[in-house]
Amino acid sequence: MRGKNKCMKTKILARQMNGSIKKARGFTLVELMIVVAIIGILAAIAIPSYTDYTARAQAAEALNLTASLKVVLAEYHQDKGVWPNTLTAVGGTFSGKYVARVTITQGAGVSGLIVVTSTFKNTGVNTSIANTDFSIVSIDGGRTWDCGKAGQAAPYTTMASKYLTSVCSN
Numbered sequence: 001m002r003g004k005n006k007c008m009k010t011k012i013l014a015r016q017m018n019g020s021i022k023k024a025r026g027f028t029l030v031e032l033m034i035v036v037a038i039i040g041i042l043a044a045i046a047i048p049s050y051t052d053y054t055a056r057a058q059a060a061e062a063l064n065l066t067a068s069l070k071v072v073l074a075e076y077h078q079d080k081g082v083w084p085n086t087l088t089a090v091g092g093t094f095s096g097k098y099v100a101r102v103t104i105t106q107g108a109g110v111s112g113l114i115v116v117t118s119t120f121k122n123t124g125v126n127t128s129i130a131n132t133d134f135s136i137v138s139i140d141g142g143r144t145w146d147c148g149k150a151g152q153a154a155p156y157t158t159m160a161s162k163y164l165t166s167v168c169s170n
Contacts, residue, residue, distance in 0.1 A: 052162065055126040058098040059163040062118035062134035065094050065102050069116055074142025085109045098125045113139050115156050132159040
C-alpha cells in the first residue's frame with residue numbers, strides 16, 4: 001500500500017507543477033542529422049587547414065637549419081677563397097626532427113655558386129613535404145642568399161611554395 005501512495009503523490013506533484021504529465025523526449029532524427037552535417041562541414045574545412053599549418057611549421061625547421069649556416073659558410077669562403085667540400089668543415093653534420101640531412105649539393109670545393117640543401121625525412125613528417133628539398137643558394141661568396149622558390153634557389157627546391165615563408169617564395 002505504501003508504494004501506491006508514493007506513486008500517487010508523485011503524479012499529483014507533477015500535475016501541480018506543469019498542469020499535466022508529459023513524457024521525456026529526446027532529439028529527433030532530423031535534428032541529429034543536422035548536427036552531424038554541421039560537424040562534417042566544419043571538419044572538411046578545418047582538417048586541410050590544419051594539415052597545411054603543420055607542414056609550414058615543419059618546413060620552418062629547414063629554413064632555420066640552413067639560415068644558421070649562412071654566416072659560417074660566408075666566413076669560410078672569405079677566409080679560404082672557396083666553399084668547403086662538406087659541412088663537416090664548418091661544424092659537423094646537420095639534421096633535425098623533420099630534416100634528414102643538410103648537405104652541400106653543388107659548389108663544394110670551388111668558388112662561385114653554392115647550393116645547400118635540406119632534405120626532409122620520409123616518415124614522421126607531414127606527407128606534403130616528406131622527401132622534398134629546401135635549398136639556399138649564394139653566387140657571390142655568401143654576401144647574399146636566395147632561398148626556396150626565390151631567385152637562384154628555385155631550380156633546387158622541390159617543396160611546394162605554399163609551405164615556404166614569404167621571404168623564400170616567389
